[in-house]
Amino acid sequence: MVEAMDSSDYFESYQDLAIHQLMLGDAPRNGAYKRAIFDNVAQIKGRTVLDVGAGTGILSVFCAQAGAARVYAVEASNVSKIAREVIKENGFDKVVEVINSRIEDTILPEKVDIIVSEWMGFYLLHEGMLDSVIFARDKFLKPGGLIFPESATIYSAPCRVPSMYDFWSDVDGVSMKSFSEKLRSEASHKPSTVSVAPEDILADSEVVLWIDLREVTLEEISGCKVQHVAVATKPGKYQGICLWFTCTFPSFATEPVTLSTSPEDPETHWKQTTIVLPTEIEVEEKSPIAYELSLARTTENPRRYNIELGMLDPAEVDHPEYCTCHMTKCILVRAMLEKYEMESLPK
Template structure:
């Protein structure tokens, strides 16, 4: 069983005064394009409406909303980066539309209800930093009953994977074995997940959904603890060395195709990259091998910005498999054969007495 804390920043809001963090986000083309496309392609929803930008940062999302025709945008930012947001608003000549407010969303009072909430609240593995709670609070306090939230849903995925940067890359480094160094890297990774870009080829199985969140209905209690048991099936031969986590978000759309922002390894890279829980030792798997594990994400009671990620490796013979499991265990082969007969209408030998 692997247990790790997933956040170590002691002062959350001070950390967001680091310009390098904002530079990283602002240079994330996939992120910016998803928000801009979803907002500007839904101008009919933003025209003359009141918008709340939760955690506005440098204000780029607020400017997108103003460009889409919003009457008023309340850009709420708790860190001192709000000063830059004020300058960005002036630079783009939207002082009469965008009102930058230096406050936590939990402490603020708005003069009116809002038609739309926009927020870039997602962290590594979706929930890092727990900013979703601020969006939920803003929704419950300020959003009109028929209001919209950008994005409106989010999905967290997991999949067993290879992690060559923690294993194979140290077998032979310019003719020198560095296995002991790799071992130390894995020991360091045993207390917290790593964040890096994972190649699609490193994925050993099809992804499984850990949790799907509807932002119109999700509550704070819903995201305190999430638990899921997975029985994944290797679709290739490889080394099982970790569990990879990533997320996708979908934006509302009434007249056009919905926009999705995905951090899937198959998609263009983002600043979120992927999150990996590294195993202490690797396991060779063949195509068709079942891989069973429990995954839990639990919010810390001591620090509500922290989540603990716990992975428990299970023996695949000792857990229940999905109905149509494609692994090579005899029991699953027999169940598949029976289900195939039912689907083809061939019930001979099954229903006859």
């Protein structure tokens, strides 16, 4: 169980300039937003934009550079003072108005055509500000207006977690297995933010949650529960579950821009989130790995979520129709489906 943080603590934490330094140094994050905004110049030029949680103002400047007629940069923390300086430094103080306020307390003189926000937290939802974006959408966005990003997806996959399992049998000639057991026990109750190497992912990813920001409600993001049967794509030690997310931006003239925090893509400041198993399980290629994953808001703080991971017996749960695992029932089903498909082909 994570320790709760109230709203004032949340906004005060964003007054720490080191947090903004970390985000501004995140090239995949900045690049995705900039590409998405400049790919949509025709939709932004001459329009009104609302930047929810503007921080130091970089997204507001991108929108002004793309030709927005007016940008309302709403930032609840005192970093809004820096945003004003950054916006003036870039010559857009006549276009961008910085408003030091929670979006929920903000009054605007008009509806807006576009909302931009970098609202994502760890594994998308944890300590994020999606609630505020939904509020802004419902109160300020014109019908048919655009949201950057417009959709987001959480993924999960079984993985190795070498930092929790390797090395401990011989630490400079000293066995530390008892320490590693306690370390894993603690980590299994509190997800960790780490960088997961692509080679440590043991199976194809599964979708945990897909969010359409144009329509999603608060109730729909209060929690979710999924059951997955993953199939190992390689032999290895199943030591945990890895979570990551992607965000997709509106697109009219080009391929949609996607910001990805996958282990396969360049590292972002979000990295990945791992849930560590208390004990590892050796799996072979094509072994089924069944698990149940739930995300639920904490009662203490709606900006925080609890994750629960349950390990399931692959023999006792339903498998996908085209499951590629090595269990006899799935081999027989695949054979029957393949036979049916062959018989259905034109003679």
